[in-house]
Amino acid sequence: MTEADGTVRDRTWLGAYGERVAVDWLRGHGCKVLARNFKGPHRGEVDIIARDGKLLLFVEVKTRRENPLVRPLDAVDKTKQALIERGANAWLKRLTDRDLQAHVVKPSKGQLATQSGFTLPSLQQLGFETTNLLTLGINPGMSGASALFADFKARMAAYHERRDFPARKGPSYLSVHLRFGTVSIRALAAAAWHDAGRGAAVWLSELIWRDFYFMILHHHPRIATQSFRPEYDALVFPNDKARFDAWCEARTGYPLVDAAMRQLNQTGYMHNRLRMVVASFLVKDLHIDWRWGERYFAAQLNDFDLAANNGGWQWAASTGCDAQPYFRIFNPVTQSEKFDPKGEFIRKYVPELKGCSERQVHAPWLMNAAQQQAAGTVIGRDYPAPLVDHAAARAVTLELYKRVRAV
Numbered sequence: 027m028t029e030a031d032g033t034v035r036d037r038t039w040l041g042a043y044g045e046r047v048a049v050d051w052l053r054g055h056g057c058k059v060l061a062r063n064f065k066g067p068h069r070g071e072v073d074i075i076a077r078d079g080k081l082l083l084f085v086e087v088k089t090r091r092e093n094p095l096v097r098p099l100d101a102v103d104k105t106k107q108a109l110i111e112r113g114a115n116a117w118l119k120r121l122t123d124r125d126l127q128a129h130v131v132k133p134s135k136g137q138l139a140t141q142s143g144f145t146l147p148s149l150q151q152l153g154f155e156t157t158n159l160l161t162l163g164i165n166p167g168m169s170g171a172s173a174l175f176a177d178f179k180a181r182m183a184a185y186h187e188r189r190d191f192p193a194r195k196g197p198s199y200l201s202v203h204l205r206f207g208t209v210s211i212r213a214l215a216a217a218a219w220h221d222a223g224r225g226a227a228v229w230l231s232e233l234i235w236r237d238f239y240f241m242i243l244h245h246h247p248r249i250a251t252q253s254f255r256p257e258y259d260a261l262v263f264p265n266d267k268a269r270f271d272a273w274c275e276a277r278t279g280y281p282l283v284d285a286a287m288r289q290l291n292q293t294g295y296m297h298n299r300l301r302m303v304v305a306s307f308l309v310k311d312l313h314i315d316w317r318w319g320e321r322y323f324a325a326q327l328n329d330f331d332l333a334a335n336n337g338g339w340q341w342a343a344s345t346g347c348d349a350q351p352y353f354r355i356f357n358p359v360t361q362s363e364k365f366d367p368k369g370e371f372i373r374k375y376v377p378e379l380k381g382c383s384e385r386q387v388h389a390p391w392l393m394n395a396a397q398q399q400a401a402g403t404v405i406g407r408d409y410p411a412p413l414v415d416h417a418a419a420r421a422v423t424l425e426l427y428k429r430v431r432a433v
């Protein structure tokens with residue numbers, strides 16, 4: 027891999043991938059690949075040696091790390107890695123001014139090889155369908171991202187106070203742009219870094235979680251299917267399919283959880299606080315394997331990113347690196363009272379509960395018959411009764427985790 031200054035080479039990151047693509051391409055064009063990672067007198071200069079008929083080809087693969095902020099410690103020594111894995115905060119401490127510099131991109135259009143007999147497959151052939159992002163409220167492209175960031179910059183100072191309240195315009199909503207590269211992570215981080223306010227500092231620490239999860243996935247690719255903390259792979263979840271379907275279809279009877287799942291199903295986005303709440307609920311109230319929820323999110327989220335999604339799910343399930351402890355189990359009612367105190371977010375997505383008071387809307391099953399009548403919602407008919415009892419479910423979870431930890 028060639029870095030911004032054109033010198034640093036990194037074989038463990040995109041470099042290795044780029045090399046593989048180049049090898050496949052050469053083979054597909056009738057070349058014989060003779061050697062990779064050539065370790066001769068020109069070591070470090072030649073990635074692939076191939077033969078095209080009588081012609082000997084020396085191929086240098088140039089790739090560029092654009093997506094993460096900080097290098098994922100390619101040739102990391104064990105102690106350093108252990109230190110970083112202590113948590114995202116330690117990762118934040120590694121950030122330097124150099125990481126925030128824009129990469130100098132040399133125009134290379136005129137230097138690319140011209141190809142004959144090779145057509146790129148169309149998006150339709152790759153299985154994509156035409157859609158209209160504007161109907162989802164996504165303003166696409168770099169212009170869309172910069173308009174969004176301009177709007178957020180004016181609100182950044184209050185980020186730390188507003189970000190946890192889904193009914194308020196607190197976060198940046200930039201995740202889909204970060205996911206698809208229509209905004210520069212370095213430009214965003216630099217703006218936060220050079221802002222002395224508390225809101226900017228907290229936002230920067232959130233951007234760092236993204237990098238942190240990239241790094242964890244980079245060093246531990248097995249987490250794509252397994253727990254970061256291997257002892258938790260022994261967890262036996264009952265995985266009741268009917269409960270899982272109720273969660274996906276926003277029929278759990280817990281208003282904040284259902285409102286959040288409707289936001290996801292209708293818009294392809296879910297507020298961060300709610301991602302934590304619904305993930306905790308699926309694993310620790312419904313006792314379903316975190317991988318089921320991770321898969322569902324992957325299919326629904328417009329900002330789906332393997333590293334962040336896996337990191338978020340393993341954080342909620344307590345199986346991950348720097349995760350919340352297993353005994354920390356969100357109470358879906360108190361989370362609702364705390365982060366949607368007036369029930370505004372709930373009413374937006376669960377209009378069945380519009381007639382409930384600010385107090386009733388968080389746990390509508392507690393209304394008596396007369397109150398249900400007055401609210402215009404009969405529990406069990408207009409809105410489901412709770413799928414599980416939180417206190418009982420919590421006790422089961424503690425048992426499940428304790429059993430594994432005792433082994």
Ligand SMILES: Cc1cc2nc3c(=O)[nH]c(=O)nc-3n(C[C@H](O)[C@H](O)[C@H](O)COP(=O)(O)OP(=O)(O)OC[C@H]3O[C@@H](n4cnc5c(N)ncnc54)[C@H](O)[C@@H]3O)c2cc1C
Nearest residue numbers: 197198199200201232233235236298301330331334335338
């Ligand atoms: C169960 C679960 C699944 C998640 N899945 C994804 C996913 O597939 N893709 C994704 O981008 N984020 C994911 N997140 C992280 C976070 O919820 C979203 O990044 C955030 O809600 C996006 O909204 P925003 O851009 O307004 O965030 P802001 O609060 O404005 O944050 C700015 C950016 O920082 C990054 N960020 C913030 N929080 C996190 C975090 N906890 N982990 C990693 N990056 C973070 C994102 O790139 C985000 O766009 C997940 C979190 C959880 C708990």
